[in-house]
Amino acid sequence: MTTYTFFNHAGGVGKTSATRDFGYELASRGHQVLLVDFDPQGNLTSFLGAD
Numbered sequence: 001m002t003t004y005t006f007f008n009h010a011g012g013v014g015k016t017s018a019t020r021d022f023g024y025e026l027a028s029r030g031h032q033v034l035l036v037d038f039d040p041q042g043n044l045t046s047f048l049g050a051d
């Protein structure tokens with residue numbers, strides 16, 4: 001198992017989008033992917049269509 005973290009102090013620079021797209025690309029290549037959304041904004045969750 002490998003854990004990847006996308007981190008930057010700056011807001012709105014694409015951390016969540018990069019996480020979503022990286023996860024999608026790994027999954028589309030047959031890897032098992034778990035995306036974990038610790039951000040109270042919940043953007044990753046809503047980007048993926050969940051409440």
Ligand SMILES: Nc1ncnc2c1ncn2[C@@H]1O[C@H](COP(=O)(O)OP(=O)(O)OP(=O)(O)O)[C@@H](O)[C@H]1O
Pocket residue numbers: 010011012013014015016017018039043
């Ligand atoms: N590669 C890109 N090219 C153009 N726009 C992008 C790109 N990546 C993200 N964006 C846009 O930039 C905005 C901010 O992206 P995102 O929410 O991923 O940033 P963030 O760093 O997670 O923000 P926050 O600090 O609020 O969590 C969004 O409107 C997103 O669609």
Ligand SMILES: [Mg+2]
Pocket residue numbers: 015016017039043
């Ligand atoms: Mg974000």
